[in-house]
Structures are given as structure tokens and as C-alpha cells.
Amino acid sequence: MSLLELKDVTLKFGGLTAVNALNLSVNEGEVFALVGPNGAGKSTVFNLISRFYTPASGTIRFDGQDLLARPSHAVPSSGVARTFQNIELFHQATVLQNLLVGRHRHRRASALENILFTPRVRAEERAHREAVEEVIDFLDLQPYRDQRIAGLPYGIRKVVELGRALATKPRLLLLDEPASGLSVEETQNMRWWIDDIRRQMGITVLMVEHDMGLVARVCDRVVALDGGKKIAEGTPAEVQSDPAVIAAYLGTSAISKTATASGERR
Numbered sequence: 001m002s003l004l005e006l007k008d009v010t011l012k013f014g015g016l017t018a019v020n021a022l023n024l025s026v027n028e029g030e031v032f033a034l035v036g037p038n039g040a041g042k043s044t045v046f047n048l049i050s051r052f053y054t055p056a057s058g059t060i061r062f063d064g065q066d067l068l069a070r071p072s073h074a075v076p077s078s079g080v081a082r083t084f085q086n087i088e089l090f091h092q093a094t095v096l097q098n099l100l101v102g103r104h105r106h107r108r109a110s111a112l113e114n115i116l117f118t119p120r121v122r123a124e125e126r127a128h129r130e131a132v133e134e135v136i137d138f139l140d141l142q143p144y145r146d147q148r149i150a151g152l153p154y155g156i157r158k159v160v161e162l163g164r165a166l167a168t169k170p171r172l173l174l175l176d177e178p179a180s181g182l183s184v185e186e187t188q189n190m191r192w193w194i195d196d197i198r199r200q201m202g203i204t205v206l207m208v209e210h211d212m213g214l215v216a217r218v219c220d221r222v223v224a225l226d227g228g229k230k231i232a233e234g235t236p237a238e239v240q241s242d243p244a245v246i247a248a249y250l251g252t253s254a255i256s257k258t259a260t261a262s263g264e265r266r
């Protein structure tokens with residue numbers, strides 16, 4: 001069943017069509033990737049799904065509901081969480097505090113109840129802590145839980161950002177370049193996290209990623225974009241060998257990763 005569906009979605013920045021009549025359907029339980037050279041429109045698609053942008057035309061449905069009827073701040077409460085290409089965390093706060101922010105959408109108590117710290121508020125706080133501790137255990141973040149983000153290495157921050165998104169208990173997780181800036185070993189770990197997020201947590205994943213090795217290993221299906229248009233769709237192996245995709249990547253560094261990744265699908 002399709003969890004996320006974009007139909008004929010178009011977005012223009014002045015005279016530039018960044019996303020051009022895009023159709024995209026992500027099934028529940030899938031790990032799905034958007035690939036394409038720089039400027040292809042991948043981040044813009046994420047920003048459309050997150051409701052940072054409104055398309056000029058087309059529809060976006062999540063779990064059968066019209067996502068365009070919701071403002072950006074209401075998207076997390078629909079069950080869609082995302083990470084960002086440039087990690088977005090509170091740098092002076094601890095890992096635990098950052099993950100607790102991710103629980104915001106589950107808060108039910110009123111402002112007055114919070115001031116009075118009623119039993120309901122105490123019960124809610126306990127539930128939030130438990131949910132966050134689960135994520136900390138899941139991502140092996142125990143050694144860092146009380147450390148400030150500012151003092152952590154980049155690779156750990158990236159995992160914390162993943163944790164912040166997971167703490168919201170989403171149905172759909174949007175990962176914007178989860179492997180960018182990571183070492184080979186950290187990328188391997190990211191691969192395991194993504195596998196486990198799907199298998200153990202049952203969360204559907206849509207990711208933008210340049211590392212075709214990672215895409216080939218974790219994704220069921222891939223859509224390739226170029227100039228805002230879909231140029232190929234299929235399994236990672238099918239998309240990597242598609243002549244239109246090879247032509248789009250020609251002359252970019254990504255082509256070498258595409259070549260080395262072929263045939264490595266698990």
C-alpha cells in the first residue's frame with residue numbers, strides 16, 4: 001500500500017522548474033531513495049513533503065490524507081520526521097535534551113497542567129523519557145547521552161539527529177544524505193541503523209543519497225531525478241545501469257561510486 005504519494009508535483013523558483021510534474025509513490029515498509037546529480041531537485045522534493053514549500057500544482061498524500069492541507073508545523077504530528085543535510089540540533093543542549101525535543105508532538109497536557117505538574121504531566125514525562133531512552137539504547141548512544149552536541153564528533157551528531165527524528169515515532173522517515181561526511185566505517189553503521197529502523201521499528205524510509213553503494217545495499221526502489229524530472233525508476237541495479245542515469249551523472253564524481261556499487265546488492 002502506498003504510504004506517500006506525489007502526483008504531478010511541480011515547483012518553480014522564478015523561471016527555474018526545480019521539480020517538474022513528478023509522480024512518486026512510496027509503499028509502507030519500503031526503503032526508497034531519491035538520487036540524481038547536484039541540482040536535480042532532491043532536496044526540494046523533501047522540502048515539499050515537509051511543507052516548507054508549496055507546489056505550484058499537483059497533490060501530495062500521506063496515508064491517504066492531503067498533506068498540502070496541513071501547515072509545515074503540523075507535518076510531524078502526521079507521522080513524518082526528517083533529518084537535514086546540515087545537521088539541525090541544539091548545540092548547547094545534551095543528547096538527551098535534543099531527543100526530548102523530538103517528543104514534542106506527543107505532548108498532550110495543557111499549559112496549566114504543566115505549571116501545576118499534575119499526575120498526568122508526570123506520567124507524560126515518564127513516557128517521554130522511556131521513549132527517548134529506547135532510542136538511545138537502539139542507536140548505542142548511552143556513552144553520549146549527557147554530553148553536549150557541541151563537543152561531539154560529526155559522525156555521532158549525525159546519529160543523534162537520526163535519534164531526534166526517531167524519537168517522534170514517525171511512520172515515514174525522510175533522511176537527507178545520511179552518509180554525507182561519514183567515514184567508511186560510519187557509513188557501514190548507518191546502513192545497519194537504516195536496516196534495523198525498517199525491520200525492527202517498521203518505519204518506512206525515503207532517503208536522498210549520493211553514495212550509491214549505500215543506496216544499493218539498503219534500498220528496495222530508487223527514483224533518479226535530473227533537472228527536476230524523473231528519468232528512471234526501479235531497483236538500485238536497474239537504475240544504476242539505466243543509460244539516462246549514466247548520462248546524467250557523466251562527468252561527476254558520483255559515477256565512480258555508481259560503477260563500484262553495481263553488483264554488490266545484498
Ligand SMILES: Nc1ncnc2c1ncn2[C@@H]1O[C@H](COP(=O)(O)OP(=O)(O)OP(=O)(O)O)[C@@H](O)[C@H]1O
Nearest residue numbers: 013016017018036037038039040041042043044045
Ligand atoms: N530556495 C531556492 N531558490 C531558488 N532556487 C533554488 C532554491 N532551492 C533550490 N533551488 C534550485 O533548484 C534546483 C534544485 O535544487 P535542489 O537543492 O533541490 O537539488 P538537489 O538535487 O538537492 O542538489 P544537491 O544534491 O546539490 O543537494 C537547483 O537548480 C537549485 O539551484
